Amino acid sequence: MTIADEQAVGTTPAGRSGGSGLGRYILVRFLLIIPTVFILVTLVFFLMRVVGDPISASVGGRLTPDQLAERLADAGYDRPVLVQYVEYLGQIFTGDFGRTVTDNRAISEILLTYGTATLELVVFSLIVALVVGIPLGRIAAYRRDQLPDAVLRVFAILCYATPVFFAGLLLKLVFSVWLGWFPLGGRATPGTQLTLDRISGSSGINILDALRTGRWDLIVDVLSHAVLPAVALGLLTAGVFLRLVRTNLIGTLGMDYVDAARSRGVPEGRLLRKHAYKPALIPIITVMGMQIALMLGGAILTETTFEWRGLGFQLAQYLGARDFVAVQGIVALLAVIVAVTNFVVDVIAALIDPRVRY
Numbered sequence: 001m002t003i004a005d006e007q008a009v010g011t012t013p014a015g016r017s018g019g020s021g022l023g024r025y026i027l028v029r030f031l032l033i034i035p036t037v038f039i040l041v042t043l044v045f046f047l048m049r050v051v052g053d054p055i056s057a058s059v060g061g062r063l064t065p066d067q068l069a070e071r072l073a074d075a076g077y078d079r080p081v082l083v084q085y086v087e088y089l090g091q092i093f094t095g096d097f098g099r100t101v102t103d104n105r106a107i108s109e110i111l112l113t114y115g116t117a118t119l120e121l122v123v124f125s126l127i128v129a130l131v132v133g134i135p136l137g138r139i140a141a142y143r144r145d146q147l148p149d150a151v152l153r154v155f156a157i158l159c160y161a162t163p164v165f166f167a168g169l170l171l172k173l174v175f176s177v178w179l180g181w182f183p184l185g186g187r188a189t190p191g192t193q194l195t196l197d198r199i200s201g202s203s204g205i206n207i208l209d210a211l212r213t214g215r216w217d218l219i220v221d222v223l224s225h226a227v228l229p230a231v232a233l234g235l236l237t238a239g240v241f242l243r244l245v246r247t248n249l250i251g252t253l254g255m256d257y258v259d260a261a262r263s264r265g266v267p268e269g270r271l272l273r274k275h276a277y278k279p280a281l282i283p284i285i286t287v288m289g290m291q292i293a294l295m296l297g298g299a300i301l302t303e304t305t306f307e308w309r310g311l312g313f314q315l316a317q318y319l320g321a322r323d324f325v326a327v328q329g330i331v332a333l334l335a336v337i338v339a340v341t342n343f344v345v346d347v348i349a350a351l352i353d354p355r356v357r358y
Contacts (some may be wrong), residue, residue, distance in 0.1 A: 022350070029177045029346050040335035048324040049081055055101055063314060097329035102321045107329030110314060115333075117310035118189060118206030121233065121302065122295050124226050128234025129241055129291070134284070136238075137245025152242060159239025164298045168232040168305035169198050175228060177248055183225050185307035192221045231307040237291045244283055252279050287351045293338040 011273065056069050071283045091098065097107035133203040140152040160220070176184045187193065187206055196202060196209040203209055252258065300312035307313070311330060318326035 013171075025350055026347055029343050033343055036339045036342075037335050040339075041089070041092060041332050042085075044328050044331045044335075045085055046081075048328045057336075083124055085182045086134065092332065097332055098325050100318065100323050100326040100329075102318070102323045102326070107326065109313070109332065110326070110330065111333050114202070114309060114311045114314050117206075117308060118296070118299050118303070120187075120205045120207060121226070121229055121310060122292065123306055124230035125234035125237070125295055125302075126292070128230050129237035130284075131239035132235065133241025134245050134281070137242040138249060140242065140246040141249035141253070150308055152246075156239040156242040159235045159242070160233075160237075161239075163301075164232055165301040165305050167235060168302055170230070171232055172305070173234075182228050185305075186225055187308055188218075188222050188225050192218050194326060196222075214331055227230075229302050229308050233295055233302045233303070237295060240287070240291060241284060244287065245281070248279070248281075248283050282349070285345060288345045290342070292341050292345075296334055 051083075055068070055077060069078075077084065095108065099106050135153070136152050140149045143149045154164070172184060175181045183189070188196065192210075193206075195213070196206055199209050199212065206222045207219070210222045296312075299310065300315055302308065303310045303312035304316045311334070315327060315330050318330070
């Protein structure tokens with residue numbers, strides 16, 4: 001269930017039921033996190049079992065039959081799948097997402113180590129999407145059915161139709177290989193990364209740690225490494241934002257209150273800025289949660305393309321090693337992150353959008 005499903009026809013907050021209604025709405029949205037995560041975790045668990053047990057898939061070819069049987073018994077994979085499933089659910093409820101088969105690391109440790117890198121990439125990409133998508137959507141709406149509108153609509157289609165890995169490779173070829181403006185990959189040069197890792201209380205988010213040092217050379221180095229990955233991933237969402245802003249601006253400009261302002265002689269530019277622009281941005285917030293989820297999915301290919309060592313990069317490595325315990329745990333954690341993000345976005349949208357009934 002999404003915000004859009006619960007939008008009312010009216011545009012005034014008269015239909016709201018007060019603070020108790022808001023509390024009930026937030027509670028329902030919060031409780032929906034549980035079945036969402038449950039379904040995703042269940043799907044991932046059984047899909048991972050389609051290829052067999054994780055130990056046989058990852059290291060079975062390097063063990064003797066006796067050693068393999070011993071490893072299976074120790075890990076509990078010789079028991080019925082349903083028993084393993086119930087035990088796995090119990091572990092998740094206690095915050096234990098298991099340990100990897102290939103390097104025996106706790107999944108929670110992997111999240112803490114590499115999750116900040118993915119978070120940094122997603123934030124940078126979201127900034128690119130907003131900076132590119134919203135202004136261009138405004139221009140497309142203002143120049144509706146003119147040449148700029150046609151060009152921007154084609155640009156939007158190219159943005160969300162181009163595979164993110166292809167966009168990343170193309171950006172690397174042009175801006176790193178041919179022009180030499182940006183680094184080929186990584187989150188920072190080795191010297192910069194070593195300096196940032198040694199900072200007391202390092203957050204793991206390079207740009208924040210670089211800002212804490214106050215050294216411009218470190219800040220510039222971190223930002224130069226972030227530009228191409230952020231653009232490659234951000235353009236994917238920028239196309240969606242462009243089309244969304246354009247469509248909603250055109251719809252808002254046709255509303256009665258805008259026609260009334262136009263009849264009073266208000267210039268079109270002022271109508272766009274003062275009357276139509278802000279209401280058209282509300283749908284951006286309602287789809288933000290879904291776009292962040294898509295960015296997390298796109299981060300796997302982006303991080304692999306640019307050797308950005310985050311959760312997506314590690315997930316690709318574990319997939320290559322057929323370490324399905326690690327894959328299962330990371331995907332489960334990402335499911336929790338996506339569900340919580342959608343909950344926060346839904347609550348924010350309910351607070352600022354008068355059309356949402358609760």
